Amino acid sequence: MNEKQGGLLTEAAAADRPAGSGGTAAEAGKEPRLGLLQATALVVGNIVGTGIFLLPASLAAFGTVSILAFGIVTLGSLALAVVFGRLGRRIPASGGPYAYARDSFGEFPGFLNAWSFWITAWAGNAGIAVAWVGYVVYFAEAAFGLDWSGTGAQVVIGLVGLWIPALINLAGVTKMSLFQLVTTILKFAPLVFVAIVGLFFVQSDNFGPFNATDGSWIGAISVAAALVLFAYSGVESASIAAEKVKDPERNVGRASVYGTLACAALYMLGTVAVFGTVPHDKLVGSTAPFADAINAMFGGSAWGTVMAAFAIISGIGALNGWTLLVAEMPMAAARDGLFPRMFTRMRAGNVPWVGIVVGTILTSVTFVTAFAAENAFNTILLLATFTTVVPYLFSAAAQLFWLAAGERRGGGRSLGWNMTLAAVALLFTFWMIFGAGGDAVFQGTLMLLAGIPVYIWVKASRGEYGPKEIARVEGELR
Incomplete structure (x- = not known):
């Protein structure tokens, strides 16, 4: 990490680091690690949750313009995946976007990224749980x-669904990664079936209007795109857990791109198949659109029941992967003295147990309160979209910063290509913030600002403000 750009790790922070649990993968020692297959499964498993199983119903309310939105977001997500791969090769540190922002722009922007992603992880898990309960x-x-x-x-079912993955994560990385791999394989099979076979049952009359809203199609595509982005949340998963990935310089990027490509093909085909097999009016009110789609293909309800079973497996798998990320981000920031030190506490099996427990409690509270809100799924999705995009934006900006500063590999052609990808990713994140809507941006901004007192408290508790810190900095300058 560039100390001049990212801020020096204070002596107090270094003293608080558990032995053998440094911020980079290289420092992780002989703890259990994820290979390329498991890292890709983590990316796919986190991207493909229950969100995609409910998303076609949410998108139907905007009309077939949402299919166009899906295509645009897919391109933007692929650009982000490549950017995360480049960043992961440069800094194979646990925490992903947090580490990139801290290294480029300093401690406080790094903290805001960690805080924002942490909100995304536990609030987004509540959204996954809402959709999972429906199935x-x-x-x-x-x-x-x-x-x-x-x-x-439904509240009891959701809470059970949230704490089962927490217990699996607490059992250790090896068990968590095995569960993730199995659920990823199981969830892919039925989605691939609907995405491919469903195309043979598509009827044009089922698609509905291009713009089903009262506003302009441009506004409709922006909001639909923001909802779609939540379905792609997880593209950064391998970079967040870089410390637990074998050979992260190579495998973080490969897992990010491979996982996103697989999900992109599945999402696009699956959405078209559901739109074309379920009548628009029915799809708008559906609580299990993929189940309705397969019933429409073959008649009856048995096939839909099978699809619902796979959606349940998919949701548990997604919650399993995201529960890991709920703990990994604050752990990485806590090691650098930017989050409360309790998040660095580990138990056998390379498990950041405090982050898992605290994150699951926050998710549970969010999930329970969500049932008091109208259209809870979309509300959580748009809020989580905003808090997701903040770290994405800083990551794209970090890549542009490094390229502009000349810290790159390859020739001029490589520079132009990488600059273009980073610029596309940066513009894409701005558009997603716009698409999240005023309410989500307002609420998300308040939640981001709520982190500032935490930052002050953590820094002050370490003696990093006041005469002590001034004397330390002066000593370093000498």
């Missing part, structure tokens, strides 16, 4: 005739 309720009724549609029952 559990659908499956329980279709398979066993059980009515779990009451608010109390």
